[in-house]
Amino acid sequence: MAKKSECELCADPGGDLLWEDALCRVVRVTDPTAAAFPGFCRVVWHRHVAEMSDLAAEHAHHALDILLATERALRRTVQPDKINLASLGNMVPHLHWHVIPRWKDDSHFPAPIWAGAQREDIKRRTADHAVLRKALETELSTLNEMP
Numbered sequence: 001m002a003k004k005s006e007c008e009l010c011a012d013p014g015g016d017l018l019w020e021d022a023l024c025r026v027v028r029v030t031d032p033t034a035a036a037f038p039g040f041c042r043v044v045w046h047r048h049v050a051e052m053s054d055l056a057a058e059h060a061h062h063a064l065d066i067l068l069a070t071e072r073a074l075r076r077t078v079q080p081d082k083i084n085l086a087s088l089g090n091m092v093p094h095l096h097w098h099v100i101p102r103w104k105d106d107s108h109f110p111a112p113i114w115a116g117a118q119r120e121d122i123k124r125r126t127a128d129h130a131v132l133r134k135a136l137e138t139e140l141s142t143l144n145e146m147p
């Protein structure tokens with residue numbers, strides 16, 4: 001496991017910040033890979049841990065709530081055919097999840113985005129940062145109203 005001092009998610013947000021609380025953050029991915037998947041987000045745990053099972057139960061539940069809110073916000077704003085939810089951490093063993101909107105005609109569908117491209121990329125409109133942020137805030141406020 002990489003030391004905290006060498007970890008890129010300890011040193012850098014990992015994308016453009018959409019939302020954060022004391023435990024985790026949601027960022028819009030800005031890597032070149034993300035261009036073909038507008039709205040591609042990551043949920044990043046602030047503390048350097050490698051596995052979801054390193055979290056206390058209440059923190060794991062919180063992470064799941066944030067993941068679901070992010071997924072719902074993406075479904076509402078970019079209306080993909082599918083959402084891919086992935087937690088790999090092989091390259092960066094700092095707990096984070098990829099929340100990836102997918103379309104049946106995107107460059108890699110139905111393969112994972114990290115596999116080889118299956119066809120030319122269809123240029124889609126970039127997901128608007130402010131719209132995504134607002135949708136995420138709406139989903140999170142709904143979450144907080146639940147008993």
Ligand SMILES: [Zn+2]
Nearest residue numbers: 007010048094
């Ligand atoms: Zn880290």
